[in-house]
Structures are given as C-alpha cells and as structure tokens.
Amino acid sequence: MKMFSFIKPYRFIFLFVFLMGLVSTFITSIQPMIGKFFIDEVLIAKRYSFSLTLTLAVVVAAIGYGIALLTRFLYFRMSLQIMVDMQTTFYHHLLHLPFDFFSKNRTGDILSRMNEDLTEIQRLYTENILQLFMISLTFVFNVALLLFLDWRLTLLSFLFMPLLVIGIQKFRRLIFINQMEFRKLSAKNQSFLYETFSSMNFIRTAHIEKQLKQQFKEELEDINKQNMKVMFTNAWAQGIPQFVLMGSALLMLAFLGKQVISGEMTLGALLAFMAYQASLFATVQGMAQLYMKFQKGRASIQRVNDFFQIPPIHMEGKEVPKTFHTIRFEHVSFFHHPQQPILTEFSLDIRSGEKVGLIGENGKGKSTIAQLLAQIYEPINGAIYLDDENIHNFSKASWYNKVCIVTHDHPVWCTTIEDFLRLGKKQATAAELGQVIEWMGLSSWIHTLPEKMNTQLGERGLTISAGQRQRLLLARALLQEADIYILDEATCHLDIESERQLFQRLNEYFQDKTVIVITHRHDHLAWLDRVVDLSKKEWKPIRGELASEHVSTVHG
Known part of the structure; x- marks a missing residue:
C-alpha cells in the first residue's frame, strides 16, 4: 500500500x-x-x-x-x-x-x-x-x-x-x-x-x-x-x-x-x-x-x-453489443474442490429472447450455471460465448448492465422502499417506480403503509414478509432494464397462486428478453420455451403445454 x-x-x-x-x-x-x-x-x-x-x-x-x-x-x-x-x-x-x-x-x-x-x-x-x-x-x-x-x-x-x-x-x-x-x-x-x-x-x-x-x-x-x-x-x-x-x-x-x-x-x-x-x-x-x-x-x-495484494477482477473490455443471437455454454466444467465436480463438460445453447427453465436435483449445478453466466464465478474449463465472443472479453460494467440475476437470498437493505428500488437506477422517475410496483403486485400493500414509499424496510428487510422481499427484489431488477434475466428461486417464498399470477405478469414484461428460470417447482413453467433437466441431461420444448407433464432435459 x-x-x-x-x-x-x-x-x-x-x-x-x-x-x-x-x-x-x-x-x-x-x-x-x-x-x-x-x-x-x-x-x-x-x-x-x-x-x-x-x-x-x-x-x-x-x-x-x-x-x-x-x-x-x-x-x-x-x-x-x-x-x-x-x-x-x-x-x-x-x-x-x-x-x-x-x-x-x-x-x-x-x-x-x-x-x-x-x-x-x-x-x-x-x-x-x-x-x-x-x-x-x-x-x-x-x-x-x-x-x-x-x-x-x-x-x-x-x-x-x-x-x-x-x-x-x-x-x-x-x-x-x-x-x-x-x-x-x-x-x-x-x-x-x-x-x-x-x-x-x-x-x-x-x-x-x-x-x-x-x-x-x-x-x-x-x-x-x-x-x-x-x-x-x-x-x-x-x-x-x-x-x-x-x-x-x-x-x-x-x-x-x-x-x-x-x-x-x-x-x-x-x-x-x-x-x-x-x-x-x-x-x-x-x-x-x-x-x-x-x-x-x-x-x-x-x-x-x-x-x-489480491488482484482485482479485470473490469475493462469490449462493450456488449446491443443485439445478439445466442448464448452458448461450450464444454463448461466447474468445481470448488477437484474431488467434487459440479459441472462437467456442460454444453447448452440459449437463443436471444428464449425463456429457459433449469430444474434438477440439488447439487446438479443449476445455480452454478447462473453464477457463471453472471460472471460471479469463472469456468475451470470451457467457456461461455455471446455469439462468437467469450463473455469474459466484455467489460464488467457493460456485462452487468446486460445481465441481471435475482436469487432467493439476495439481501434487502435497511433503507426506504423507494431508495431500495432506486439502487442501480438512481434517476428512475416516479412513473417508472409506479409501473414496476404495479407489475409486481406491490401497489395495494404499499398504499396500506403509513409512510408509503418512505417506509423503512429494517435490517435485511426483516420487517416485511419473505414474499414481499422477493417482489421488491424483482421490482428493482425490472428497473435495471437488462436484456438477460436470471431468476434463481426468485419466487420460492410466494404461494403457488401468487407465483402463477406473478409469472403471468413477467411473461408479458419479458416478451423480448432472454430469461433463465431456476426452480424446484414445476407447476408454473408452461410460459417457458423449454425446461432443462440437469439430472437427465436432455431437453425438449414445452411452450403451450403443461410443464408438470413435459419436463424436458439437456444434452452435454
């Protein structure tokens, strides 16, 4: 120093x-x-x-x-x-x-x-x-x-x-x-x-x-x-x-x-x-x-x-193009300990605008795939490509503007509802805030609060229910206006009916977005184009069909 x-x-x-x-x-x-x-x-x-x-x-x-x-x-x-x-x-x-x-x-x-x-x-x-x-x-x-x-x-x-x-x-x-x-x-x-x-x-x-x-x-x-x-x-x-x-x-x-x-x-x-x-x-x-x-x-x-003395992650690189055709996982392997591999030679193509679900037993690498795509981790072997460009060649700022990940354990900070929603988009207008609140079904709940949008969320958001925390996290994510959304058990604290209604709204909002949904529930996946079952390593399309009857699998 x-x-x-x-x-x-x-x-x-x-x-x-x-x-x-x-x-x-x-x-x-x-x-x-x-x-x-x-x-x-x-x-x-x-x-x-x-x-x-x-x-x-x-x-x-x-x-x-x-x-x-x-x-x-x-x-x-x-x-x-x-x-x-x-x-x-x-x-x-x-x-x-x-x-x-x-x-x-x-x-x-x-x-x-x-x-x-x-x-x-x-x-x-x-x-x-x-x-x-x-x-x-x-x-x-x-x-x-x-x-x-x-x-x-x-x-x-x-x-x-x-x-x-x-x-x-x-x-x-x-x-x-x-x-x-x-x-x-x-x-x-x-x-x-x-x-x-x-x-x-x-x-x-x-x-x-x-x-x-x-x-x-x-x-x-x-x-x-x-x-x-x-x-x-x-x-x-x-x-x-x-x-x-x-x-x-x-x-x-x-x-x-x-x-x-x-x-x-x-x-x-x-x-x-x-x-x-x-x-x-x-x-x-x-x-x-x-x-x-x-x-x-x-x-x-x-x-x-x-x-x-610990070198920071490399932040510089190319700008992510405004449009792309395919996200490609090519022979990706990852582990925390060599004796316990999480992903081995995993390959998968996701087309731009496609909605894909990832399911499977615990430990099969569902969240790891999300974290690799979000560049939280880097593959041990193989690579992830956006069209023909390795995603690690893009600048981190440009990539994080393009990709938004919402997990079940993302924190809600001790601040007001409005300030939390503005994280990442401080200049968001009142109209934009009102729109995402309505999309996520938060409007009626917020109007019952004495201080409305100025209500304090408490340490880690513990003053509100787990379901409301997840709705807030999704609302904040929508304000980011990313092109690729990764939802890792992002609705696991909602009841089945609330989750169904929420996915209906998200399906409308995500019309032109690329979406990856990670879940253990199979009840409300019919809005997706296909579901990848990492346990069986195969897939097939399911859009328009009952997800619970046509759970698909992946190659690799």
Whole structure:
C-alpha cells in the first residue's frame, strides 16, 4: 500500500504544518534559556527590568501556543481527510475483488481491517510522523543548547544512549508479533458479533443464547490475555529506557550540584542544563514510544496489504453489443474442490429472447450455471460465448448492465422502499417506480403503509414478509432494464397462486428478453420455451403445454 500517495495531495498543507512545527518547537526549546536569563540577569544581577522581561516571556510563550494550536488544527483536519481517502480506496478495492474472496474471509475480519487497521495506519503516517518530526527537531535543538551550556557534560550524557537503543531493539519483533495476534483475535471477535447479530431468528429458535454468551466471554478473555501480553511487552520496552534515563539524570544532578556549590556554574545555568537534559531524555523516551507504535503500525500495514495484494477482477473490455443471437455454454466444467465436480463438460445453447427453465436435483449445478453466466464465478474449463465472443472479453460494467440475476437470498437493505428500488437506477422517475410496483403486485400493500414509499424496510428487510422481499427484489431488477434475466428461486417464498399470477405478469414484461428460470417447482413453467433437466441431461420444448407433464432435459 503506497501510503505516501494519499499524503501527496496534501503535501503543501503538510509542508506548512512542518514549518509551523519548526517555529513552535524552536520557541518551546528556548524557554529554558529564557528562564536562565530571567534568573541570572533579572532576578540575581538585576540588569534588566523585571516587568518588561516577564511581559516579553509571556508574549513569546503565547505566540508559541498559538502556532502550536494552529498546527494541530490543520493537522487534524488533514488527517481526517486522508482517512476518508484511505477508506474509500480500500473499499473500492474490496468491491472489485473476486467473489470467492468474500467466501473465504470473514466479514468481521474485513471490517476490522477497514476500520481498526486503517485507523492505525493513518495515525502512523500522519500523527506519528508529525510527532517524529517534532521530537527530532526538539532533540536537535536540545543537543545544540546543551553543547552551548557545557559540551563536556553533554558528551558524557550520550554515553547512556547505546543502552537505550539496544534495549528498545530487543523488543521490536516481540511487539510486532504480539500486536499482530491481538489484531487477529479482535477481528475474530468482530466476525462473531456480526454473525450473531445477523442471525437472531436462528439464535432465538435454537435457544443457544447461553452457549453464545459463553463463547463470547471466552473470546473476550483471549483478547484480554493477548492485550496483557502487549501491555507487558510495552511496559518492559519503555521501562528499560526510563530506568537508564533516571539513573543518568541523578548522576548529572549530583555532579552539577557540586559545580554550583563551588561557584563553577550559576544556578540559572544549572536549571537550564537540567531542563534541557530532561527534555532531551523525554525526546529519547518519545522516540522509543514512537518506535513501538511503528511496530504496531507495521502489523496493521501487513494486514491491509494482504488484501491490497489480491488482484482485482479485470473490469475493462469490449462493450456488449446491443443485439445478439445466442448464448452458448461450450464444454463448461466447474468445481470448488477437484474431488467434487459440479459441472462437467456442460454444453447448452440459449437463443436471444428464449425463456429457459433449469430444474434438477440439488447439487446438479443449476445455480452454478447462473453464477457463471453472471460472471460471479469463472469456468475451470470451457467457456461461455455471446455469439462468437467469450463473455469474459466484455467489460464488467457493460456485462452487468446486460445481465441481471435475482436469487432467493439476495439481501434487502435497511433503507426506504423507494431508495431500495432506486439502487442501480438512481434517476428512475416516479412513473417508472409506479409501473414496476404495479407489475409486481406491490401497489395495494404499499398504499396500506403509513409512510408509503418512505417506509423503512429494517435490517435485511426483516420487517416485511419473505414474499414481499422477493417482489421488491424483482421490482428493482425490472428497473435495471437488462436484456438477460436470471431468476434463481426468485419466487420460492410466494404461494403457488401468487407465483402463477406473478409469472403471468413477467411473461408479458419479458416478451423480448432472454430469461433463465431456476426452480424446484414445476407447476408454473408452461410460459417457458423449454425446461432443462440437469439430472437427465436432455431437453425438449414445452411452450403451450403443461410443464408438470413435459419436463424436458439437456444434452452435454
């Protein structure tokens, strides 16, 4: 993940923030020197006016505070915008990953990387880098002023620095490993929460609340144990530098105290030197803490990069022609596991405008055929052609405008009826909405609702019946105005009479459309041109005849 590409658009703001940070750090760094001057020259020697010097000191401090406040405001606004850019880019990348990516990765883990890990990365590349810049400037200023006050004692102070570096370096890999494990456990817990909250009907009816409560508690305890490991490692990594710095400060204080007593150093110089040494040690301690934050950030970067390194599906290609003659499945094979083939050397031709039904036992590949045609999956062997062109040569946007699939488990989102219907066609007119609502037999039901089209559907549409959800899904699909429709058990929640009436309406609407219907019901298929029975691998035409008496089969 090239993080600096997100910072580049804000490089001038970033530069301005750094310059203001430079000024603010300089003003902060000279304050001990101002204190030295105030003690030695104003309070003790009385060479300058007390009130004037105090006023100037307050003005300088106020200017430094104002600059620091402006710097923090600009940084905060910039970092929020960078976070928006990062999350949008990551979200866009996820939307274009292969479909099997989402079947192999838990939703909670994806959300954890989207939120927690990206937040950690954003903090690393903005806040932590800014802090590193400020701390480095403070370190340079402090060293320069310490050398000015007493270069020999300053060099003596640096004798303790190698101990700090060695101590911090020893914990580098341990911090990274512990943080990575903590992120994994946190993501696992988020997945658990997502799965339980989206399955409340099952949980209540299965009466497994106590079992899930215990599992949730155990996961939280695992997270807490790992959190303790992270805290313990960080405490040791910070404790060693603190011990070294404290010992160094005490030795310097004892040595400098004797110099003040003997008259070799003024009190103001002592206080200034100790202030700068304390500030120097604080910057070193700050660098140590930043180093540990960078190790945590590395874990988040790796987790996000794991997803960024997955190549997205190829979206570019030819435009789908406005008209076509044949959809051809040519020796198509597909499996999820080689030992369990779903389709083997499957061949089938579907003419433009033809209405075809797919039936057969479970596991024979009915839904797989639909998913292959919708390019949710790709054939392991063989190919699907639109006339003489492999469908994978078409651009995805062009193909998805041409093909519309409606399945029995498509989600209905938590939004209003109108907003849901407009998904995919935001500019749909009120007349178009009214037409598809009437086609799908939803008009009378919607008019009984208090808020009509502005009625909220609830999470996953659970506030309405399963049959109404399927009608809404079909209504939204009709608004897409595709040329090829795939209905995969799209009416399975309707009663037989409602399904019959719905198919009558769809038969009128689909006059010039190519339609593939997948179903386990054989009662209302007479409006189709033919039905393919994947169990028997043969077919014959049935339009105008009773479907239940003339179920056909396919070759292949």
